[in-house]
Amino acid sequence: MIGLSHYLILSAILFAVGLIGVMRRKNLLMLFFATEIMLNAANIAFAAISNHYHDMAGQMFAFFVVAVAASEVAVGLGLLVILFKKYGTLDLDAFTVMKG
Amino acid sequence: MITFAFYFFAVLITLLFLVTVMSKNVLYAMTALASGMVLISGLFFILGAEFLGVVQLLVYVGAVMALYSFAMMFFDSNKDVKEKNGSAATVFMLGGAIAVMLVLVFTAPIIGEGVASLYPTAAGATTNTHAVGLILFTKYLVPFEVAAIMLLVAMIAGIILAGKKMDLSLSTTEEDEMPEVIEGGDK
Numbered sequence: 001m002i003g004l005s006h007y008l009i010l011s012a013i014l015f016a017v018g019l020i021g022v023m024r025r026k027n028l029l030m031l032f033f034a035t036e037i038m039l040n041a042a043n044i045a046f047a048a049i050s051n052h053y054h055d056m057a058g059q060m061f062a063f064f065v066v067a068v069a070a071s072e073v074a075v076g077l078g079l080l081v082i083l084f085k086k087y088g089t090l091d092l093d094a095f096t097v098m099k100g
Numbered sequence: 101m102i103t104f105a106f107y108f109f110a111v112l113i114t115l116l117f118l119v120t121v122m123s124k125n126v127l128y129a130m131t132a133l134a135s136g137m138v139l140i141s142g143l144f145f146i147l148g149a150e151f152l153g154v155v156q157l158l159v160y161v162g163a164v165m166a167l168y169s170f171a172m173m174f175f176d177s178n179k180d181v182k183e184k185n186g187s188a189a190t191v192f193m194l195g196g197a198i199a200v201m202l203v204l205v206f207t208a209p210i211i212g213e214g215v216a217s218l219y220p221t222a223a224g225a226t227t228n229t230h231a232v233g234l235i236l237f238t239k240y241l242v243p244f245e246v247a248a249i250m251l252l253v254a255m256i257a258g259i260i261l262a263g264k265k266m267d268l269s270l271s272t273t274e275e276d277e278m279p280e281v282i283e284g285g286d287k
Binding site for chain 2: 001002004005006007008009010011012013014015016017018019020021023024025027029030032033034036037040043044045047048050051056057059060062063064066067068069070071072073074075077078079080081082084090
């Protein structure tokens with residue numbers, strides 16, 4: 001039988017996958033993908049805990065996480081387009097302006 | 101049956117997200133991410149959160165992925181992404197250590213068994229969608245309105261950021277006759 005811990009472990013695995021993506025990616029668009037993975041992992045944990053305790057608060061928080069993710073994508077992609085127009089690349093190393 | 105469905109979804113989601121993280125091609129990464137999101141909504145349906153599953157399908161697979169694919173058209177997506185990576189062993193060790201830590205953090209309250217439901221399911225609700233509506237428009241009304249304002253602000257920000265000098269074409273304009281796109285740059 002599938003219990004709460006199954007879902008939480010899956011959520012932790014997915015969060016770790018997203019975290020590995022955030023750490024090893026040097027391309028900004030790929031970094032955005034990795035953050036989406038982390039947000040989704042959190043949503044799975046919210047839904048599972050909400051189901052386990054028969055408490056709707058978890059699902060409510062998942063809705064707000066989805067709303068935050070949607071606005072993050074809208075603003076982030078706007079910034080991404082501006083960066084690409086300015087530098088011609090999305091490589092994080094190319095944006096380094098400080099010496100040291 | 102539910103056991104099979106859970107493992108089916110879990111394995112596929114993990115594999116697809118690994119493709120997203122490891123792939124060098126933006127198109128492959130985005131397709132894998134979109135399919136992973138669809139399968140995650142399957143998990144939500146198993147968990148009895150039907151409305152959340154539908155929202156996941158509509159918002160993530162419908163809106164967010166469409167935005168990403170629009171953004172991808174600005175960039176050269178056929179070219180493999182060149183990335184200079186440091187030591188892979190360090191990254192995997194850090195990721196693994198954090199995964200172990202997360203499992204410990206998540207399982208600690210279950211071992212403690214000290215958690216009780218503070219706000220049970222809305223009384224008189226027949227379906228999940230009914231309960232979501234009852235709670236969202238009573239207890240969570242203020243956060244709901246604030247989220248609406250946040251989305252409006254994000255929409256205006258997106259329009260202003262991406263829409264600036266939209267009439268300039270990056271692909272047909274030559275490099276030397278391209279005017280300075282962003283004022284107040286690093287010069």
